Amino acid sequence: MPAKIPFNKPFIAGKELYYVAQAVTLGNISGDGYFTEQCCRLLEDEFGIHRVLLTPSCTAALEMAAMLCGVGPGDEVIMPSFTFVSTANAFARLGAKPVFVDIRPDTMNLDETRLAAHIGPATKAIVPVHYAGVACEMNRITEIAKEHRVEVIEDAAQGVNAFYEGRSLGSLGALGAYSFHETKNYICGEGGALCINDEQYVQRAEIIREKGTNRSQFFRGQVDKYTWVDIGSSYVPSEIVSAFLFAQLEMLETIATRRRQIYEVYYERLEPLARSGLLRLPFVPPGCQTNYHMFYILVDDLETRDGLMQHLREHDISAVFHYVPLHTSPMGHRFGYHEGDLPVTEAMSDRLVRLPFYYEMRDEDQQRVILEVRRFLETRTPRSRSTSRAVREK
Numbered sequence: 094m095p096a097k098i099p100f101n102k103p104f105i106a107g108k109e110l111y112y113v114a115q116a117v118t119l120g121n122i123s124g125d126g127y128f129t130e131q132c133c134r135l136l137e138d139e140f141g142i143h144r145v146l147l148t149p150s151c152t153a154a155l156e157m158a159a160m161l162c163g164v165g166p167g168d169e170v171i172m173p174s175f176t177f178v179s180t181a182n183a184f185a186r187l188g189a190k191p192v193f194v195d196i197r198p199d200t201m202n203l204d205e206t207r208l209a210a211h212i213g214p215a216t217k218a219i220v221p222v223h224y225a226g227v228a229c230e231m232n233r234i235t236e237i238a239k240e241h242r243v244e245v246i247e248d249a250a251q252g253v254n255a256f257y258e259g260r261s262l263g264s265l266g267a268l269g270a271y272s273f274h275e276t277k278n279y280i281c282g283e284g285g286a287l288c289i290n291d292e293q294y295v296q297r298a299e300i301i302r303e304k305g306t307n308r309s310q311f312f313r314g315q316v317d318k319y320t321w322v323d324i325g326s327s328y329v330p331s332e333i334v335s336a337f338l339f340a341q342l343e344m345l346e347t348i349a350t351r352r353r354q355i356y357e358v359y360y361e362r363l364e365p366l367a368r369s370g371l372l373r374l375p376f377v378p379p380g381c382q383t384n385y386h387m388f389y390i391l392v393d394d395l396e397t398r399d400g401l402m403q404h405l406r407e408h409d410i411s412a413v414f415h416y417v418p419l420h421t422s423p424m425g426h427r428f429g430y431h432e433g434d435l436p437v438t439e440a441m442s443d444r445l446v447r448l449p450f451y452y453e454m455r456d457e458d459q460q461r462v463i464l465e466v467r468r469f470l471e472t473r474t475p476r477s478r479s480t481s482r483a484v485r486e487k
């Protein structure tokens with residue numbers, strides 16, 4: 094019996110435990126010590142971000158971004174529905190309404206051509222989500238945001254070490270958020286970062302992150318005592334976590350190279366199926382450099398998707414799908430949305446399958462995944478395929 098192939102497996106790059114031990118030995122295991130500093134400087138230098146602040150998660154970074162933009166009841170924030178809940182929750186928890194815009198069928202990213210129609214006097218921000226580490230059409234989005242004087246906050250949770258016209262994701266909006274959750278490319282269990290590209294937000298971000306105090310200024314000797322100066326919360330990660338993360342960030346290129354290999358093998362071996370019209374492969378627009386965050390395929394319809402996942406499960410292969418579109422969720426309904434409101438989002442979400450993808454994936458395991466995908470899709474009768482597709486595209 095061949096071993097089960099997991100969907101994801103956290104990769105240990107090498108020095109994680111050594112650096113954690115060093116953090117403990119240094120005697121400071123709360124936040125903003127040596128390793129947090131190292132991580133922030135590395136991310137700023139590598140990705141051209143004005144200021145990086147590590148956070149306990151990307152969710153926390155998005156919450157900070159929402160607070161910094163002064164979002165509140167009555168405000169609207171534009172985002173895709175095809176995203177993780179945190180994109181919306183960061184704003185909804187402050188009383189703002191998420192305004193969901195449909196996605197482009199080629200990249201699953203916010204459809205920039207539909208954006209302007211959703212902007213109104215209550216719009217405070219646009220939150221592009223760079224799905225799978227492939228950039229949104231940022232030139233157009235930035236232009237529209239400028240025109241209407243609204244902020245751009247990038248959800249770059251999946252976009253660490255990915256680029257748009259040579260500029261890194263997370264460096265393009267006034268604010269951006271990275272994730273280092275164990276399912277992402279660079280990990281520390283749970284972790285994230287707030288990327289600040291507009292200097293006006295730096296000081297208040299430091300305060301919000303430090304429970305609403307000016308402790309950061311105190312540590313730099315800029316004030317002689319620290320005190321409560323604003324709202325805030327506990328958004329500083331421990332040095333133990335930062336030490337782990339630094340070991341990963343030092344291996345940035347090694348990790349990227351291996352992920353690229355896995356992606357390319359999937360792409361090349363599945364291309365014949367795409368040519369036969371049995372599936373669709375990920376699309377990376379010109380000017381976008383992906384970070385190979387995931388490998389997904391799009392099949393004809395929900396029935397095929399469920400059948401394929403079932404087939405893979407029977408062969409001990411874990412594939413997953415996402416997202417349940419936010420506008421069709423119970424919370425989406427509370428904001429007045431219904432099934433049918435965003436047809437591209439709903440169709441794509443029914444058809445998408447993510448294949449196992451992790452650094453240590455063995456070549457023979459990847460071949461097994463490819464073989465089972467082929468076996469399932471190639472043995473489906475052409476007749477049932479064309480009928481179901483015709484129904485879907487109505």
Ligand SMILES: *Cc1c(COP(=O)(O)O)cnc(C)c1O
Binds near residue numbers: 176
């Ligand atoms: C993973 C992810 C998040 C949340 O990241 P956490 O670090 O787990 O909080 C937010 N948005 C998107 C698009 C994600 O993929």
